[in-house]
Amino acid sequence: MATDLRRKEELTDLTDRILETYDRIGKINHLGHSPLPNIGAVHEILQDIQEIIFPGYRRRQNLHGANVGYYIGDLIDGLHDKLTQQIARAIRHERKTLEQEGDCDVDYEALGQIKTLQFLDRIPELRATLAQDVQFAFDGDPAATGLDEIIFCYPGLEAITVQRIAHELQRLRVPFIPRMMTEWAHARTGIDIHPGAKIGPSFFIDHGTGVVIGETCDIAAFVKIYQGVTLGALSFPRDEQGNIIRGKKRHPTIEEGVVIYANATILGGDTVIGAGSVIGASVTLSKSIPANTVVTVDKPSLKFRDASLSQTS
Amino acid sequence: MATDLRRKEELTDLTDRILETYDRIGKINHLGHSPLPNIGAVHEILQDIQEIIFPGYRRRQNLHGANVGYYIGDLIDGLHDKLTQQIARAIRHERKTLEQEGDCDVDYEALGQIKTLQFLDRIPELRATLAQDVQFAFDGDPAATGLDEIIFCYPGLEAITVQRIAHELQRLRVPFIPRMMTEWAHARTGIDIHPGAKIGPSFFIDHGTGVVIGETCDIAAFVKIYQGVTLGALSFPRDEQGNIIRGKKRHPTIEEGVVIYANATILGGDTVIGAGSVIGASVTLSKSIPANTVVTVDKPSLKFRDASLSQTS
Amino acid sequence: MATDLRRKEELTDLTDRILETYDRIGKINHLGHSPLPNIGAVHEILQDIQEIIFPGYRRRQNLHGANVGYYIGDLIDGLHDKLTQQIARAIRHERKTLEQEGDCDVDYEALGQIKTLQFLDRIPELRATLAQDVQFAFDGDPAATGLDEIIFCYPGLEAITVQRIAHELQRLRVPFIPRMMTEWAHARTGIDIHPGAKIGPSFFIDHGTGVVIGETCDIAAFVKIYQGVTLGALSFPRDEQGNIIRGKKRHPTIEEGVVIYANATILGGDTVIGAGSVIGASVTLSKSIPANTVVTVDKPSLKFRDASLSQTS
Numbered sequence: 018m019a020t021d022l023r024r025k026e027e028l029t030d031l032t033d034r035i036l037e038t039y040d041r042i043g044k045i046n047h048l049g050h051s052p053l054p055n056i057g058a059v060h061e062i063l064q065d066i067q068e069i070i071f072p073g074y075r076r077r078q079n080l081h082g083a084n085v086g087y088y089i090g091d092l093i094d095g096l097h098d099k100l101t102q103q104i105a106r107a108i109r110h111e112r113k114t115l116e117q118e119g120d121c122d123v124d125y126e127a128l129g130q131i132k133t134l135q136f137l138d139r140i141p142e143l144r145a146t147l148a149q150d151v152q153f154a155f156d157g158d159p160a161a162t163g164l165d166e167i168i169f170c171y172p173g174l175e176a177i178t179v180q181r182i183a184h185e186l187q188r189l190r191v192p193f194i195p196r197m198m199t200e201w202a203h204a205r206t207g208i209d210i211h212p213g214a215k216i217g218p219s220f221f222i223d224h225g226t227g228v229v230i231g232e233t234c235d236i237a238a239f240v241k242i243y244q245g246v247t248l249g250a251l252s253f254p255r256d257e258q259g260n261i262i263r264g265k266k267r268h269p270t271i272e273e274g275v276v277i278y279a280n281a282t283i284l285g286g287d288t289v290i291g292a293g294s295v296i297g298a299s300v301t302l303s304k305s306i307p308a309n310t311v312v313t314v315d316k317p318s319l320k321f322r323d324a325s326l327s328q329t330s
Numbered sequence: 331m332a333t334d335l336r337r338k339e340e341l342t343d344l345t346d347r348i349l350e351t352y353d354r355i356g357k358i359n360h361l362g363h364s365p366l367p368n369i370g371a372v373h374e375i376l377q378d379i380q381e382i383i384f385p386g387y388r389r390r391q392n393l394h395g396a397n398v399g400y401y402i403g404d405l406i407d408g409l410h411d412k413l414t415q416q417i418a419r420a421i422r423h424e425r426k427t428l429e430q431e432g433d434c435d436v437d438y439e440a441l442g443q444i445k446t447l448q449f450l451d452r453i454p455e456l457r458a459t460l461a462q463d464v465q466f467a468f469d470g471d472p473a474a475t476g477l478d479e480i481i482f483c484y485p486g487l488e489a490i491t492v493q494r495i496a497h498e499l500q501r502l503r504v505p506f507i508p509r510m511m512t513e514w515a516h517a518r519t520g521i522d523i524h525p526g527a528k529i530g531p532s533f534f535i536d537h538g539t540g541v542v543i544g545e546t547c548d549i550a551a552f553v554k555i556y557q558g559v560t561l562g563a564l565s566f567p568r569d570e571q572g573n574i575i576r577g578k579k580r581h582p583t584i585e586e587g588v589v590i591y592a593n594a595t596i597l598g599g600d601t602v603i604g605a606g607s608v609i610g611a612s613v614t615l616s617k618s619i620p621a622n623t624v625v626t627v628d629k630p631s632l633k634f635r636d637a638s639l640s641q642t643s
Numbered sequence: 644m645a646t647d648l649r650r651k652e653e654l655t656d657l658t659d660r661i662l663e664t665y666d667r668i669g670k671i672n673h674l675g676h677s678p679l680p681n682i683g684a685v686h687e688i689l690q691d692i693q694e695i696i697f698p699g700y701r702r703r704q705n706l707h708g709a710n711v712g713y714y715i716g717d718l719i720d721g722l723h724d725k726l727t728q729q730i731a732r733a734i735r736h737e738r739k740t741l742e743q744e745g746d747c748d749v750d751y752e753a754l755g756q757i758k759t760l761q762f763l764d765r766i767p768e769l770r771a772t773l774a775q776d777v778q779f780a781f782d783g784d785p786a787a788t789g790l791d792e793i794i795f796c797y798p799g800l801e802a803i804t805v806q807r808i809a810h811e812l813q814r815l816r817v818p819f820i821p822r823m824m825t826e827w828a829h830a831r832t833g834i835d836i837h838p839g840a841k842i843g844p845s846f847f848i849d850h851g852t853g854v855v856i857g858e859t860c861d862i863a864a865f866v867k868i869y870q871g872v873t874l875g876a877l878s879f880p881r882d883e884q885g886n887i888i889r890g891k892k893r894h895p896t897i898e899e900g901v902v903i904y905a906n907a908t909i910l911g912g913d914t915v916i917g918a919g920s921v922i923g924a925s926v927t928l929s930k931s932i933p934a935n936t937v938v939t940v941d942k943p944s945l946k947f948r949d950a951s952l953s954q955t956s
Contacts, residue, residue, distance in 0.1 A: 020727050020756045028723055031763050032716040035695060038767045039711065042774045044790055047699030049707040053795065056701060069348060073360030075369060081362040085352065090345040097341055101333050110791070130333045137344055141351045148355045156573075159563070159580065160524060160545045164357055165423070166506065169366065170513045193792065200796045207520050207539065207833050207852045209870070211786060226520045226833065227540040227558065227853040229870050229905070232786045244522070244542050245558060245593070245853065245871060247905040247924070250785070263785045279542070279560045279595050280871070282905050282924040298560070298595040299614045301925045301940050311948040314614050322624040382661060386673030388682060394675040398665065403658040410654055414646050443646045450657055454664045461668045469886075472876070472893065473837060473858045477670055478736070479819065482679065483826045520833050520852065539833045540853040540871065557835070557855050558871060558906070592855070592873045592908050611873070611908040612927045627927050635937040 053110055054103045059197045062103065065096045066182055067175075070144050071168050097133055104191050105129030111192040132189045139185045146218045150177055153219035157241055172206035173222035183212035214268075216240075224279075231268035233286060238273050243298075245280035251288075251303050272308065366423055367416045372510045375416065378409045379495055380488075383457050384481050410446055417504050418442030424505040445502045452498045459531045463490055466532035470554055485519035486535035496525035527581075529553075537592075544581035546599060551586050556611075558593035564601075564616050585621070679736055680729045685823045688729065691722045692808055693801075696770050697794050723759055730817050731755030737818040758815045765811045772844045776803055779845035783867055798832035799848035809838035840894075842866075850905075857894035859912060864899050869924075871906035877914075877929050898934065 039046050047053060064076070069092055073080045077088055105125040112123070154167045154174060161167055167174055179202035183195035195212035203209040207226035210216075214230050217238035222228055224244035230236075234248045250267035269283045272292035277283070281296045284303040290296065291308030300312050352359050360366060377389070382405055386393045390401060418438040425436070467480045467487060474480055480487055492515035496508035508525035516522040520539035523529075527543050530551035535541055537557035543549075547561045563580035579599035588603050590596070591611040596603065603609065604621030613625050665672050673679060690702070695718055699706045703714060731751040738749070780793045780800060787793055793800055805828035809821035821838035829835040833852035836842075840856050843864035848854055850870035856862070860874045876893035892912035901916050903909070904924040909916065916922065917934030926938050 019750075020724070020752055024756060024760060025720070025723060027760060028719055028763070029716075031760075031766075032712070032719050034767050035715060035719070035770070036712055038770045039698065042770050045697055045770070045774045045777055045794060047697075047706070047791070047794075048711055050699070052704040053700065053791070055704070056795075071358055071360075072352065073363070074366065078365040078368070080360070085361055086345070086349055089348060090342075093341055093345050093348070094338070097338065098333070124332075126333055130337060134337060134340060137341070140344075141347050144348070144351045144355050144358070148358045151358055159575070159577075160526075162505070162509075165360070165366070166509060168358060168360075169369075169506075170509045172513065172516065192788070193795075196788075196792060196796045200798065203798065203852070204831055205517055209850050209852060213786075224522050224542045224560075226516070226522060226542070227871055229850045229852070243562075244560065245540055245906065247850075247870065249869070249905060249924075260782075265785075267785065279562060280558065280593055280906055280925070284924065297614070298562075298597065299593070299612060299925060301923070306947075309949055311946075313946045313948075320624075320626045321619075322626075323622055384671055384673075385665065386676070387679065391678040391681070393673070398674055399658070399662055402661060403655075406654055406658050406661070407651070410651060411646070437645075439646055443650060447650060447653060447657075450654070453657075454660050457661070457664045457668050457671070461671045464671055472888070472890075473839075475818070475822075478673070478679070479822060481671060481673075482682075482819075483822045485826065485829065518830050537835050537855045539829070539835060539855070556875075557873065558853055592875060593871065593906055610927070611875075611910065612906075612925060634932075635939075636935055 100133045101129040107193040149218040154221040176208035180210040187212040233266040234268040243279040247282045251285035413446040414442040420506040462531040467534040489521035493523040500525040546579040547581040556592040560595045564598035726759045727755040733819040775844040780847040802834035806836040813838040859892040860894040861896045869905040873908045877911035
């Protein structure tokens with residue numbers, strides 16, 4: 018029982034044929050370019066930031082008043098260097114893609130450091146906002162046994178934490194990295210929030226798998242969303258050549274205190290869900306709703322039969 | 331191209347400002363406390379238990395009658411020590427949170443060992459139940475090529491395996507760890523089953539992404555559930571101060587032999603789905619259904635138009 | 644604070660009781676058999692293939708014309724050996740399961756090598772198809788900033804990449820490994836596409852969590868699918884003994900240019916969605932639709948109430 022070594026000679030020809038496609042089908046390679054941000058490094062950066070925001074939960078235990086300063090100071094120092102380098106790569110990649118090859122003497126690392134320092138400066142405020150999110154989650158979930166459980170276990174908190182981080186970077190016009198961050202959270206939690214979405218404080222997603230919140234959503238404070246909810250686009254405006262126009266508001270506005278139950282779908286950039294409204298499970302909406310409205314699927318649209326007479330399934 | 335080392339001096343001030351928020355926004359830290367259960371250790375424990383329940387599939391290959399005793403004996407010995415330590419941490423954390431600081435001479439490790447031995451004692455019965463789950467999955471899925479494929483590949487089996495483990499620990503009043511376990515399965519499979527849910531034997535979730543099964547669900551034997559199904563709460567009872575009351579039955583009861591198709595949503599603690607009933611895809615229900623009923627979304631509620639005349643999308 | 648070593652003696656008895664269940668409940672062990680494919684090795688193989696298809700994005704950076712030949716040649720050489728071994732294991736496992744123990748002198752490794760070479764030969768064509776998928780994704784998503792972002796970040800592209808790889812192996816009648824591959828993608832992306840599904844070029848899944856595409860689906864070119872969409876089975880044909888019949892067409896046919904919005908459910912092997920049709924969010928369909936039809940949930944089936952008068956949550 019062995020492989021036939023002579024047949025391995027076929028691999029030389031195969032390699033040549035694959036290399037040939039790198040010329041012919043060039044747009045899905047990344048050859049001869051400066052390095053892209055590194056996925057592993059970006060994930061490490063996210064975990065460092067989460068450790069700074071919620072110290073003592075995940076990585077390092079036994080933190081107390083006497084050692085936390087050393088630990089966090091060292092963490093921030095390393096984070097500064099890692100984030101500077103990845104932002105530099107992202108900016109250089111974007112400039113090259115836009116064929117602004119002219120600015121060959123740009124100091125990308127200096128640019129990266131400026132944005133890194135601006136981002137790090139936002140961490141105290143991020144902590145304040147996330148503390149409100151944690152409290153709001155506890156107040157609204159009868160299954161929660163305490164704040165620790167929410168910080169430790171709740172995917173909804175992880176998703177909004179990563180999105181708030183990514184949103185700050187996006188506001189600083191860091192390319193590429195914000196989306197890498199939210200897709201990392203998407204893979205871990207099943208919750209897909211675009212870094213561009215504007216989300217007020219005291220936001221809670223329960224369970225969360227399948228939630229999609231689009232790029233141009235605008236969500237006020239005290240909003241609660243359940244699994245499977247989509248805040249999406251209705252249709253995409255196209256120019257005269259039929260190309261989609263990027264950058265317009267395509268996703269809904271959700272006012273203060275709205276609750277949206279499981280698997281509801283709300284579509285359209287002009288759609289406004291009025292303050293205090295409740296959207297029931299599985300509702301599909303593409304028009305605005307006034308404040309304090311309850312929208313549910315009309316129950317009589319179900320059909321009942323006797324299964325013992327039926328062949329179905 | 332380099333970072334400006336002088337600007338790194340700003341990090342000292344930044345670190346101080348972040349540390350200051352640890353005092354001001356204290357409820358999302360875990361400083362000066364005894365260590366929490368470790369997430370990595372809990373995941374390792376889960377994988378050890380799965381290896382004991384389904385030997386020969388994942389980690390160790392080439393097991394046979396002559397070596398399996400040594401391998402499993404050694405695995406159980408290590409599992410005993412790891413689980414004892416993590417349960418001890420979880421109980422100590424809970425006692426401290428409840429400010430029962432008085433019992434400072436409690437031997438948490440001895441408590442952890444008692445619960446660990448009680449849990450390990452349940453493994454033979456867990457194996458018997460999970461063997462029924464595997465067989466029921468095979469009998470109900472035309473795409474399955476054999477039992478091995480279900481054990482090796484099916485996320486639905488992984489989710490129910492972890493929930494049955496977590497449920498035993500929850501019954502032994504182990505705090506915190508059961509939810510860490512089910513959230514680990516949730517992240518891997520997209521299936522979110524609360525450790526408190528009571529689930530009978532021969533249970534099968536197919537595909538499974540987006541399934542949510544709430545804390546106080548009661549599910550009988552031979553129930554089959556598809557992706558996106560929610561068994562959730564309708565509304566939360568609140569006390570006179572407006573605080574939600576925790577611990578009441580808020581989630582449905584599903585009787586024997588029920589099938590619930592994709593994206594159906596069933597809500598409410600008083601809702602009972604009668605034995606042998608079939609709930610169609612995308613149905614939303616918040617009232618009880620008698621036995622042997624088929625419930626489907628009424629088809630005429632769809633609207634048809636000619637897309638070639640339409641501007642939509 | 645310590646564990647009681649005398650109580651650890653109970654573990655001997657416990658181990659014996661668990662071992663006893665390996666005899667009594669034998670069908671969920673894998674004892675005394677030849678090794679199964681290794682999950683870690685299969686994931687590594689998938690990542691190698693993705694690196695060959697999209698060079699320069701994830702693992703190795705700074706690839707260019709002068710070094711890419713060495714790098715890819717070496718990668719293909721190692722991939723050949725790993726894939727040969729895993730396919731050999733999968734075939735041997737299948738033969739043993741089917742109790743074709745007679746053919747004990749089969750050279751499984753030689754068989755594995757033949758299928759490996761046949762698979763590797765398909766990589767140039769896979770690259771061409773996936774380049775079309777990437778372009779189609781960009782053309783249809785206003786939130787995409789470039790092709791790089793789609794290759795780097797989009798879970799929908801990862802899911803279809805893995806499925807196209809698995810589908811080729813399934814066509815070569817490699818058992819077991821194709822499903823391991825698509826379940827790996829399912830765990831990472833929440834998108835569950837069976838390796839058997841036939842999917843034309845220029846296919847795009849946006850967001851994707853909760854998407855299920857069944858084994859016998861037939862999907863034409865230029866089809867776009869959103870999160871939560873199920874292309875599933877309506878009911879399973881059973882033989883006279885009540886056993887389900889495996890292998891029939893149970894899942895829908897989707898013609899060219901169809902768009903299916905979030906959480907729509909389309910069921911049944913005879914269901915054909917005509918070319919150019921648009922299926923709206925949350926629609927449930929189990930019958931065929933002519934070409935160029937727009938199907939939406941009828942809006943008036945919603946019920947509106949004033950939330951300020953309501954007690955509901």
